[in-house]
Amino acid sequence: MKRRAFIAGLAGATAWPRAALAQAAxxxxxxxxxxxxxxxxxxxxxxxxxxxxxGYAEGENLLVEYRWAGxxxxxxxxxxxxxxDRSVKVIVAGGTPSSLAAKAATSxxxxxxxxxxxxxxxxxxxxxTRPGGNLTGVxxxxxxxxxxxxxxxxxxxxxARTIAVLxxxxxxxxLTEQFLRPLQAAAPGLGIRLHVIHASTDQxxxxxxxxxGELQAEALVIGSYLFFTSRxxxxxxLSLRHKIPAVFTYRQFAAAGGLLSYGANEAETFRLVxxxxxxxxxxxxxxxxxxxxxxxxxxxxxxxxxxxLGLTVPLSLLGRADEVIE
Numbered sequence: 246m247k248r249r250a251f252i253a254g255l256a257g258a259t260a261w262p263r264a265a266l267a268q269a270a271x272x273x274x275x276x277x278x279x280x281x282x283x284x285x286x287x288x289x290x291x292x293x294x295x296x297x298x299x300g301y302a303e304g305e306n307l308l309v310e311y312r313w314a315g316x317x318x319x320x321x322x323x324x325x326x327x328x329x330d331r332s333v334k335v336i337v338a339g340g341t342p343s344s345l346a347a348k349a350a351t352s353x354x355x356x357x358x359x360x361x362x363x364x365x366x367x368x369x370x371x372x373x374t375r376p377g378g379n380l381t382g383v384x385x386x387x388x389x390x391x392x393x394x395x396x397x398x399x400x401x402x403x404x405a406r407t408i409a410v411l412x413x414x415x416x417x418x419x420l421t422e423q424f425l426r427p428l429q430a431a432a433p434g435l436g437i438r439l440h441v442i443h444a445s446t447d448q449x450x451x452x453x454x455x456x457x458g459e460l461q462a463e464a465l466v467i468g469s470y471l472f473f474t475s476r477x478x479x480x481x482x483l484s485l486r487h488k489i490p491a492v493f494t495y496r497q498f499a500a501a502g503g504l505l506s507y508g509a510n511e512a513e514t515f516r517l518v519x520x521x522x523x524x525x526x527x528x529x530x531x532x533x534x535x536x537x538x539x540x541x542x543x544x545x546x547x548x549x550x551x552x553x554l555g556l557t558v559p560l561s562l563l564g565r566a567d568e569v570i571e
Contacts, residue, residue, distance in 0.1 A: 272301075272526055273308045275328035277347055278339040279321065280475045281313050285339060291512035292337070292519040299523025307526075316475055318342045318415070325350035335525050337518060338382075340471045341417055344369055348380055355531045357521045358382035359514060361469050362423045364536060373536040381531040383517040385509035385539040387469045387494055388423055392431035394492045394507055397544070398464045399435055400562050401504070401551070402490060407438050409462035411453060413470040415445040424468050445472065450479070454487045465491040467498070469508065477501065485550055499545040499570060504554065510541040543567040 278285055293303055301307040310331060312324035325346040328336050336356045338344040344358035348369055356379055358369060364384060370376035399405060410428060412421045425441065432439050440460045444453040457465065467473055467480055474495060481501030484491035493499075494508030517537045525531060547570040551558050563569055 271306055271308050272334045273310060273331065274335040274337060274522065274526070275331065275333040276309050276311045276337045276339070277314075277321070277325055277328060277343045278312070279314045279318055279342045279471045280316055280340070282311070284471075284475045287511045288339065288515040288518075291515040292522075295516045295519030296523055299520065299527070301523055301526060314343075316472060321346035322349065329354060335522055337522055339515075339518075341367065341420055342471065344380075344382070345417055352379055354379060355525045356380045356382070357518055357525065357531070359384075359518050361385055361387035361509070362420055363388075366419060366423065367417070370536060375532070376534065376536060377532050379531050381521060381534040381536060383514055383521065383537045383539055385514050386542055387509050388427065390508065390542060391424065391427045391466070394466050394505075395428060395431055395435055395437060397505055397507055397562070398466070398490060398492055399437070401556055401558055402464055405463040406436060407440065407460070407462050408432075408464045408466060409440045409442050409457055409460060410466045410468065411442055411444060411473070412468045413445050413472050414443045415472075416470055420470070421468070428466065447476075447479075450476065450483065454483045454489070457487060457489050462489065465489050467491060467493040469494045477503075485553065488554055490554055490556060496543070496545045496568070499547045499550075502547065502550055504547055504550050504556075506543075506545040508542060509539055510543050513541040514539040545570065 303309050312328060314320040314324060321342055329351045336347045336354055338347040338356055338358040341360045341362050344360050347356045358380060359382055364370050365372060369380055440462055442453045444450045473480060477495050477497035478501035480493060481498045481503035485502035490504045492505040492507055493503055496506050499506040517539055521534055544566045545568045546558060546566045548558060549571055
């Protein structure tokens, strides 16, 4: 299928005549995201596949109304309110900002969220085992595997002592703290000094990479924010251009020239989101569905980039990789 047709299919379901929907009594759910359908393509595919397993095929016996904020988090409250006004059966919230916006928008419509952060600390749910209220969802190991990213860089760069960490200062409150805390705890034991640098715009990204030389940073860890995820290819190209060994969460980064990607498997996470969405459509309540944890992670190594940077990747590390790009 051509890319343009595929993208149109992601968002085109909202054009269905509402009278026809009412007559057919087709359930309508909402899908809210900070970013774009292109960034969520892998996740959407897994989400839809699992919904089919649950008996719901989009365009046949299910309608999905998509709301994409296009990397503008300030648009999320209005987009969430639109879905509430539509009286959708379920709101699916992809990412922490969308999850917080959905929670603020409704206390009655069920919400299935996806977040890399602690949903209790964020105030999304009362507890992991008994969410209470109208929200439940899926978390992954993106935050917890932060120290592993430092270890992976050290395996490739055993003499590295200064590593920069790129964060988004405009992220929701508490998100950056959750991301940085395990890195800061692990760094002393690895003999690593961390430099935290900030970027929340494309211009700031360019400036941050340009500043790495002045900081004498020998490697870079990129924080797991949706703003960065939507620029994974750009970040991979920047890291190669500035000749900085870097690690990010998703495969797109390594495929675009980043040295390593290590993080949650997008498809597995959104398969679980689809599972819970299907359960709620069948009548189960969010308050009774404990928060699920997606534990599948994947390691991608760009060996071509390693050679360009003059680095030798240990055979033991190559053997553990899920994919090696040559």
